[in-house]
Amino acid sequence: xxxxxxxxxxxxxxxxxxxxxxxxxxxxxxxxxxxxxxxxxxxxxxxxxxxxxxxxxxxxxxxxxxxxxxxxxxxxxxxxxxxxxxxxxxxxxxxxxxxxxxxxxxxxxxxxxxxxxxxxxxxxxxxxxxxxxxxxxxxxxxxxxxxxxxxxxxxxxxxxxxxxxxxxxxxxxxxxxxxxxxxxxxxxxxxxxxxxxxxxxxxxxxxxxxxxxxxxxxxxxxxxxxxxxxxxxxxxxxxxxxxxxxxxxxxxxxxxxxxxxxxxxxxxxxxxxxxxxxxxxxxxxxxxxxxxxxxxxxxxxxxxxxxxxxxxxxxxxxxxxxxxxxxxxxxxxxxxxxxxxxxxxxxxxxxxxxxxxxxxxxxxxxxxxx
Numbered sequence: 001x002x003x004x005x006x007x008x009x010x011x012x013x014x015x016x017x018x019x020x021x022x023x024x025x026x027x028x029x030x031x032x033x034x035x036x037x038x039x040x041x042x043x044x045x046x047x048x049x050x051x052x053x054x055x056x057x058x059x060x061x062x063x064x065x066x067x068x069x070x071x072x073x074x075x076x077x078x079x080x081x082x083x084x085x086x087x088x089x090x091x092x093x094x095x096x097x098x099x100x101x102x103x104x105x106x107x108x109x110x111x112x113x114x115x116x117x118x119x120x121x122x123x124x125x126x127x128x129x130x131x132x133x134x135x136x137x138x139x140x141x142x143x144x145x146x147x148x149x150x151x152x153x154x155x156x157x158x159x160x161x162x163x164x165x166x167x168x169x170x171x172x173x174x175x176x177x178x179x180x181x182x183x184x185x186x187x188x189x190x191x192x193x194x195x196x197x198x199x200x201x202x203x204x205x206x207x208x209x210x211x212x213x214x215x216x217x218x219x220x221x222x223x224x225x226x227x228x229x230x231x232x233x234x235x236x237x238x239x240x241x242x243x244x245x246x247x248x249x250x251x252x253x254x255x256x257x258x259x260x261x262x263x264x265x266x267x268x269x270x271x272x273x274x275x276x277x278x279x280x281x282x283x284x285x286x287x288x289x290x291x292x293x294x295x296x297x298x299x300x301x302x303x304x305x306x307x308x309x310x311x312x313x314x315x316x317x318x319x320x321x322x323x324x325x326x327x328x329x330x331x332x333x334x335x336x337x338x339x340x341x342x343x344x345x346x347x348x349x350x351x352x353x354x355x356x357x358x359x360x361x362x363x364x365x366x367x368x369x370x
Contacts, residue, residue, distance in 0.1 A: 018170045025050060029230070030230070039199050043155060043157035045224070054118070054146070057114065057144075072273075074113075078103040083091075084098070085253070098120040102117060115207070143358065151207075151209070152205060153216065154203065156222075157199075160203030161204065163229055198237070200241070223323055242327070243334070243337065245366030257338070261291055263366075293368040295335070296335055300359045304335035305324050307321070309363075310350055327368060330368060345363065
């Protein structure tokens with residue numbers, strides 16, 4: 001398994017380490033529930049350095065990123081980020097990602113004459129995504145994979161901003177959601193302070209040099225100790241994102257699901273420039289969707305799991321569960337899955353097929369947790 005710059009720190013903290021996308025990553029340090037609630041009520045810190053980061057720059061950078069992603073990069077000013085995906089010609093999704101519009105940086109040879117971007121991709125898709133973007137690079141853009149040299153810490157929760165503020169002179173409250181600044185934090189320069197995250201509880205994601213990760217991690221833990229900040233693993237990261245209805249690549253979206261089916265029409269620029277798969281998605285929208293990704297709550301105590309079948313009230317197959325868990329903030333089981341159109345409206349009664357028995361459930365409006 002691959003490691004992150006913080007793997008030895010996780011071992012010292014007694015984390016339960018597991019294989020995730022080929023990386024040795026912490027699942028939990030104490031308990032999933034404790035870590036989940038820390039993020040909802042105070043703050044938690046995640047090592048997500050397994051994620052991939054690509055720099056796209058040069059004369060063809062804008063055209064390349066605009067063509068391979070579903071969202072409209074022309075809406076990005078310097079210092080802004082957007083959620084997007086890499087669509088396939090037949091409508092599937094290569095990966096979901098964040099696109100950052102970088103300001104000029106002389107250290108990286110950026111003059112500001114041409115836009116430059118950072119693409120942040122999922123760990124298990126780094127090689128696939130790089131090859132996908134590279135094969136579409138007929139625009140002459142320069143591509144640089146900085147994944148191995150970059151650490152990424154997610155400090156999330158209602159107290160996260162205040163904790164981080166004690167470690168930087170930059171006014172973090174002046175950085176709006178999905179915007180970022182490059183500055184110093186805990187004495188380390190050239191940190192991207194990004195007001196983003198995948199927990200729905202606010203906070204920042206910090207991109208920094210890999211060899212500075214341990215230093216910054218320790219400084220944040222010390223600064224946040226009295227405020228209730230604790231290290232958190234991938235278990236809590238999954239329950240937190242699911243309560244907010246955020247998609248997980250490999251479960252809720254993949255090579256066979258389209259952005260429209262997944263409810264990601266808001267990141268799909270059908271009226272804008274051409275991009276990979278646009279024609280297919282336009283046709284799909286005009287013809288009407290056959291299925292939709294929905295959220296549902298279960299009337300019972302057992303959690304639905306990926307691969308469980310979904311049935312209508314009469315017991316007819318209508319789809320499949322993609323994600324499920326017992327929601328710590330709500331104290332009941334929730335799930336997401338694809339269902340045939342006609343069964344997707346909130347209030348629709350459905351069933352989860354467990355094999356020998358079924359569980360009653362109800363389609364609800366996302367997010368589960370407002």
